[in-house]
Amino acid sequence: MADEKRILFVTTSHDRLGDTGKATGFHLEELTHPFYALKDAGHTVDIASVAGGEAPIDPGSRKPDGENAESAERFLKDDTAMAAIRQTVKIADVNPDSYDAIYLPGGHGTMWDMPDNETLARLIGAFHQAGKPVAAVCHGPAGLVGAVDGEGRPIVRGRTVNSFTDAEEKAVELQEVVPFLLESRLRELGATFEGGDSFSSHAVRDGNLITGQNPMSLEALSAYLLEALREAPVRRAA
Numbered sequence: 001m002a003d004e005k006r007i008l009f010v011t012t013s014h015d016r017l018g019d020t021g022k023a024t025g026f027h028l029e030e031l032t033h034p035f036y037a038l039k040d041a042g043h044t045v046d047i048a049s050v051a052g053g054e055a056p057i058d059p060g061s062r063k064p065d066g067e068n069a070e071s072a073e074r075f076l077k078d079d080t081a082m083a084a085i086r087q088t089v090k091i092a093d094v095n096p097d098s099y100d101a102i103y104l105p106g107g108h109g110t111m112w113d114m115p116d117n118e119t120l121a122r123l124i125g126a127f128h129q130a131g132k133p134v135a136a137v138c139h140g141p142a143g144l145v146g147a148v149d150g151e152g153r154p155i156v157r158g159r160t161v162n163s164f165t166d167a168e169e170k171a172v173e174l175q176e177v178v179p180f181l182l183e184s185r186l187r188e189l190g191a192t193f194e195g196g197d198s199f200s201s202h203a204v205r206d207g208n209l210i211t212g213q214n215p216m217s218l219e220a221l222s223a224y225l226l227e228a229l230r231e232a233p234v235r236r237a238a
Contacts, residue, residue, distance in 0.1 A: 004044060006046065012110040026056065026110070028075070029068070030140070030218060034105070046089065047088050049088040049090070104136035110142040115179070129150050135221065137211065141163040160191070161186055163186060167198050168198050201214075
């Protein structure tokens, strides 16, 4: 397709929920819904992770076969897609010039290995400075925390964003487990935080920056990302 674009998904590699002994990782539907929204629109999606190799699926986001969301069921039965999860590219090996947009699915694992990761910060900064869409949902915006613009300012400063809210974190009783509250940190970085009602759909697009609040926001976030891709020129290395 003449308008086909290539999108990089970056997942967490962290699989432990703090000191609880419980498993975590990336949220399955937060990856699969945008994955197929983009693929079905004719785009290419590659999956990378912080450390490379197999990306951990948060077991809390994976239900028994036949009980998952439609996109998750489709993904779990897609041998090529599942192979991509088992063999993700390490972000240190990614060339941002090869992609037209970047997307960060959530899952609590992001709260540990994304905020202070300098490689991820540089990668997201490169997309941002090139004017390419940067999207994240739920806890995925934890990956935006360390990203800065060409002048060293947080890319979220002065921008309208959203994420899993402090109220939602408290509702799931993990406010004392996560390293910090994501909404509060984004506000501290100078973002204008626009949250919706807890556990309801809410997504925000501020130029090339697209953020969604929770899994209920995936349809709205995917629509914003597709919209941004239609507006953006292809900026990809041959």
